[in-house]
Amino acid sequence: MKIDRPNRWPLDGTTSFVPTVGADGEPVFVLLAKRTYSIPPNGKPIPVAPPRPLRTIDEYFDDGDPQTHTVSLEAETAPFKLATDFVVIGTAWAPGLKPIPSFDASAAIGDVKKTIRVFGDRHCIYRQGQTPRFSDPQPVVEIPLQYERAYGGIDRVSDPPSILMYPRNPRGTGYALRNQIESIEQLALPNFESPTDLLTPERIVVGEPERWPAQPLPQGFGWFPKIGYPRCSFVGAIPAFLAPGTSLQEESLGLIPKNQVALAKQFRLPSYDVRFNRGASIGLAVPFLTGGETVRLTNISPEGILTFDLPREKPQLALDIGRGMTELQPVMHTACVRVDVGQLDIVWRGALPYPGIAWLSELKRVVPEAVWP
Numbered sequence: 001m002k003i004d005r006p007n008r009w010p011l012d013g014t015t016s017f018v019p020t021v022g023a024d025g026e027p028v029f030v031l032l033a034k035r036t037y038s039i040p041p042n043g044k045p046i047p048v049a050p051p052r053p054l055r056t057i058d059e060y061f062d063d064g065d066p067q068t069h070t071v072s073l074e075a076e077t078a079p080f081k082l083a084t085d086f087v088v089i090g091t092a093w094a095p096g097l098k099p100i101p102s103f104d105a106s107a108a109i110g111d112v113k114k115t116i117r118v119f120g121d122r123h124c125i126y127r128q129g130q131t132p133r134f135s136d137p138q139p140v141v142e143i144p145l146q147y148e149r150a151y152g153g154i155d156r157v158s159d160p161p162s163i164l165m166y167p168r169n170p171r172g173t174g175y176a177l178r179n180q181i182e183s184i185e186q187l188a189l190p191n192f193e194s195p196t197d198l199l200t201p202e203r204i205v206v207g208e209p210e211r212w213p214a215q216p217l218p219q220g221f222g223w224f225p226k227i228g229y230p231r232c233s234f235v236g237a238i239p240a241f242l243a244p245g246t247s248l249q250e251e252s253l254g255l256i257p258k259n260q261v262a263l264a265k266q267f268r269l270p271s272y273d274v275r276f277n278r279g280a281s282i283g284l285a286v287p288f289l290t291g292g293e294t295v296r297l298t299n300i301s302p303e304g305i306l307t308f309d310l311p312r313e314k315p316q317l318a319l320d321i322g323r324g325m326t327e328l329q330p331v332m333h334t335a336c337v338r339v340d341v342g343q344l345d346i347v348w349r350g351a352l353p354y355p356g357i358a359w360l361s362e363l364k365r366v367v368p369e370a371v372w373p
Contacts, residue, residue, distance in 0.1 A: 019360070021274065027356045028353050034076060034345060035346055058074050061146050086107070090144075093105075107297050108294075117193045123188055147228075150172045155178075158176065169218035173188045178205065194217065223280075233260065292310060306339065318369040321354060332347070
């Protein structure tokens with residue numbers, strides 16, 4: 001649809017314009033627009049003033065080093081996504097704010113719900129010639145939701161010449177290859193697990209590096225690490241110790257293409273796949289949201305339950321690349337709830353196909369437009 005109206009392109013950093021590729025690798029220009037809302041006690045999000053700019057770099061927990069910490073807030077400039085990333089940043093709180101050894105926390109958007117089991121701090125106890133034992137979890141009231149506290153990590157001692165990491169979450173904890181005192185004794189266990197796939201003393205020792213796919217998936221509600229599998233595989237980083245034909249939970253969940261490893265070894269996969277931009281935790285990349293869906297967070301706030309509806313408003317996006325102003329269909333890229341500060345970030349995308357890289361030399365005019373109701 002061609003439209004003709006004056007340009008109202010904001011200069012406050014809440015929008016971004018970039019050439020990229022779409023779902024099938026076709027060249028497109030993308031226009032991004034962000035709006036941040038406060039979440040008041042009545043549960044109806046309200047736009048904040050002044051507007052918050054798009055985040056252009058990743059931020060890490062505790063202002064930490066990317067080599068040792070996970071992302072707290074991911075850059076919001078990913079140009080194209082195939083689903084809406086529903087992301088929850090915050091803290092797990094025990095019901096009634098009373099210290100208990102474990103409890104469940106959940107995040108739901110519309111009909112999609114994810115639940116994780118939260119444990120207080122615990123560790124492994126080495127027993128010579130026997131299966132290790134887990135200490136009892138310490139009673140806990142609050143635990144920050146970070147992937148450092150999910151299953152994973154690096155085993156630096158089981159095989160001295162090597163540093164063996166858990167490909168799904170190298171920054172996590174609990175990963176051990178050998179049943180030896182140096183690997184097992186006082187090994188911190190994950191605070192967050194799937195209630196349907198709990199880590200047990202019988203599973204704590206992986207044994208051989210190629211057995212890592214049988215271990216639990218790392219659990220969380222925040223941004224899934226870019227260096228973690230399967231996300232890293234969409235920029236060509238297939239983990240070691242992974243043979244073609246290996247049964248992978250990621251394939252059964254539809255997170256990776258069928259026979260991904262075999263195709264990668266045959267150089268039949270692209271070096272970049274837009275699925276790399278999918279940053280939500282497993283189970284929280286959802287079919288495109290449109291606004292109005294109900295968010296319900298349980299035990300992720302001191303109040304116990306936080307519920308509100310996503311705003312229904314969406315930006316009017318348009319772009320002129322020398323062929324007249326063309327209206328773009330707004331698609332929700334990201335809905336990120338920052339519970340501890342009571343805010344919600346929503347990023348929308350509009351996309352316009354163009355002839356390709358060779359044509360860019362003919363591009364003489366670019367007029368983007370983003371208008372909020």
